[in-house]
Amino acid sequence: MKPILEIKGLSYRYEGGQRALRDIDLNIYPGEIVALVGQNGAGKTTLAKHIIGILKPPPDQVIVCGNDVAATPVSKMAKQVGFVFQNPDHQIFHQTVNQEVAFGLRNLGLPEDEMKQRVTTALKEVGLELLAGQYPLSLSRGQRQRLALACVLAMKPEVIVLDEPTTGQDQWEKIQIMNLVADLNKRGHTVIFITHDMSLVARYAKRVVVLCQGEIILDNSTQDALAKPEQLAKSFLKPPQITLLSNRLNETLNRPGATTVLTVEEMYSNLQAMMEGGA
Amino acid sequence: MARVTEYIDCNSFIHRLNPLSKLFWALGVMILALSFNNVFYLLALLVLVILTGLMARVLLNLAFVLKGLLIFASILVLLQIFFLQGNMVLFYLLPDQHLPVTKEALLLGLAMGLRMITVVLSFLIFLSTTQFKDILLVLTEKLRLPYDYVFMFMTALRFVPTFLDEAVQVRYAQQVRGCPVDSGNPWQKLKAYQAVALPLVLVSLKKAERLAIAMETRGFGCGKRTYYQEPVLTKLDTLVMVMVIATVILAITFRLQGYGIVHY
Numbered sequence: 001m002k003p004i005l006e007i008k009g010l011s012y013r014y015e016g017g018q019r020a021l022r023d024i025d026l027n028i029y030p031g032e033i034v035a036l037v038g039q040n041g042a043g044k045t046t047l048a049k050h051i052i053g054i055l056k057p058p059p060d061q062v063i064v065c066g067n068d069v070a071a072t073p074v075s076k077m078a079k080q081v082g083f084v085f086q087n088p089d090h091q092i093f094h095q096t097v098n099q100e101v102a103f104g105l106r107n108l109g110l111p112e113d114e115m116k117q118r119v120t121t122a123l124k125e126v127g128l129e130l131l132a133g134q135y136p137l138s139l140s141r142g143q144r145q146r147l148a149l150a151c152v153l154a155m156k157p158e159v160i161v162l163d164e165p166t167t168g169q170d171q172w173e174k175i176q177i178m179n180l181v182a183d184l185n186k187r188g189h190t191v192i193f194i195t196h197d198m199s200l201v202a203r204y205a206k207r208v209v210v211l212c213q214g215e216i217i218l219d220n221s222t223q224d225a226l227a228k229p230e231q232l233a234k235s236f237l238k239p240p241q242i243t244l245l246s247n248r249l250n251e252t253l254n255r256p257g258a259t260t261v262l263t264v265e266e267m268y269s270n271l272q273a274m275m276e277g278g279a
Numbered sequence: 280m281a282r283v284t285e286y287i288d289c290n291s292f293i294h295r296l297n298p299l300s301k302l303f304w305a306l307g308v309m310i311l312a313l314s315f316n317n318v319f320y321l322l323a324l325l326v327l328v329i330l331t332g333l334m335a336r337v338l339l340n341l342a343f344v345l346k347g348l349l350i351f352a353s354i355l356v357l358l359q360i361f362f363l364q365g366n367m368v369l370f371y372l373l374p375d376q377h378l379p380v381t382k383e384a385l386l387l388g389l390a391m392g393l394r395m396i397t398v399v400l401s402f403l404i405f406l407s408t409t410q411f412k413d414i415l416l417v418l419t420e421k422l423r424l425p426y427d428y429v430f431m432f433m434t435a436l437r438f439v440p441t442f443l444d445e446a447v448q449v450r451y452a453q454q455v456r457g458c459p460v461d462s463g464n465p466w467q468k469l470k471a472y473q474a475v476a477l478p479l480v481l482v483s484l485k486k487a488e489r490l491a492i493a494m495e496t497r498g499f500g501c502g503k504r505t506y507y508q509e510p511v512l513t514k515l516d517t518l519v520m521v522m523v524i525a526t527v528i529l530a531i532t533f534r535l536q537g538y539g540i541v542h543y
Contacts, residue, residue, distance in 0.1 A: 075458055093474060093481060
């Protein structure tokens with residue numbers, strides 16, 4: 001299969017001389033859901049910015065949806081790539097929540113009736129449908145974050161990049177957002193999300209890319225990545241407790257090759273199966 | 280452009296001077312620049328300012344500002360060429376003897392440009408070799424200006440880089456929503472910038488409000504202030520200030536005698 005996102009030997013240095021990315025090679029295929037993790041300052045956001053061209057890569061080093069990012073203006077890339085920033089306030093400026101979501105669609109030149117329909121759907125998906133007529137800046141921080149997400153959803157991009165989409169959200173909102181993201185992925189969107197929350201990684205990502213000081217030190221399926229706590233420890237990352245527990249149990253019960261458990265539900269069904277087998 | 284008014288830490292002897300003497304110097308340069316309009320006088324002054332910048336080891340960081348200033352200076356020169364009618368025609372910008380460039384216009388334009396660069400550069404050197412808190416301290420303690428106003432002014436200055444930085448972030452945020460700030464014809468671009476300006480104002484207002492609350496929670500305005508570190512006036516500072524004052528007096532005397540001034 002042809003990758004939807006192709007990065008070849010990308011390096012980047014900030015103006016002050018600080019090196020942010022070193023020789024990054026990364027292929028992401030249509031329909032994947034990838035978590036980008038690493039310490040603060042590891043280069044996650046810098047890498048993500050190259051995907052849509054906010055930071056311009058050298059020619060032919062980053063190809064997204066068949067476009068050379070170096071040669072395409074960001075506002076053109078926006079048709080195929082959605083980007084949700086950490087700070088929603090940088091984009092909010094309309095009188096109502098409705099208009100705010102419609103802004104991006106107007107830029108795409110959509111007809112009025114389709115626009116209306118997409119706005120309603122997007123707001124329903126993020127759970128803001130009752131606030132559609134409100135002034136966006138009167139919403140809470142969490143709601144504004146979800147509004148920013150709705151703005152991107154409505155544009156229906158093939159690739160969605162989310163920079164810490166769950167900051168400032170309570171547990172319930174977090175799960176809601178991530179369920180929505182997973183749902184989008186099931187509907188065929190390619191998703192790349194940046195996060196610090198390893199339980200979200202374990203639960204939602206199919207693939208994990210770990211950045212450390214501008215280099216990819218681990219790129220693997222989530223199960224395989226979380227089975228190697230030593231590798232993750234280099235970036236001061238720790239698998240969720242349930243995974244650590246299952247890894248330890250597998251060791252003491254001497255079950256090499258047993259699958260790595262990612263969620264409590266998996267652990268429960270595994271234990272149940274074991275107990276029934278043992279009885 | 281984001282780092283125009285920022286302190287550059289190099290610890291040169293100019294960095295260690297008292298802010299008051301550096302302020303004196305910058306004001307002195309300004310008075311001198313405004314007193315004369317002879318190109319050569321102004322050029323000499325600019326060279327002195329550049330030398331000071333080199334000694335302070337901040338000139339490289341200011342090089343990109345200089346580039347912008349040069350563009351403005353050339354606009355000034357062009358304006359004089361268009362509007363000043365002199366007698367000594369040097370050459371014509373358009374064929375058939377249209378748009379004459381006269382010697383007087385060229386010289387006056389150059390003088391204006393040099394004057395602007397000199398004044399801006401001297402203040403940039405002052406700002407980039409002096410820490411914000413020290414400037415504040417000198418203005419309030421030594422020059423007895425009211426603290427609240429000085430603080431307000433200096434904070435505004437301090438937030439210019441932050442504001443520019445924020446503007447870039449907002450532009451990105453709108454670009455990724457397909458807002459054509461980076462493509463299309465100039466008119467479309469101009470309209471698109473509305474989507475940058477509005478959030479920028481809203482974010483800044485919010486930031487100002489938060490800053491005010493943060494300051495109040497830390498006791499701003501509750502009574503007489505004391506200071507953590509007060510910069511002292513050394514012998515070198517006195518020397519610098521005496522020299523600046525002497526030069527200014529000398530310059531004004533010369534100017535009144537008719538030196539360094541050209542009438543157009």
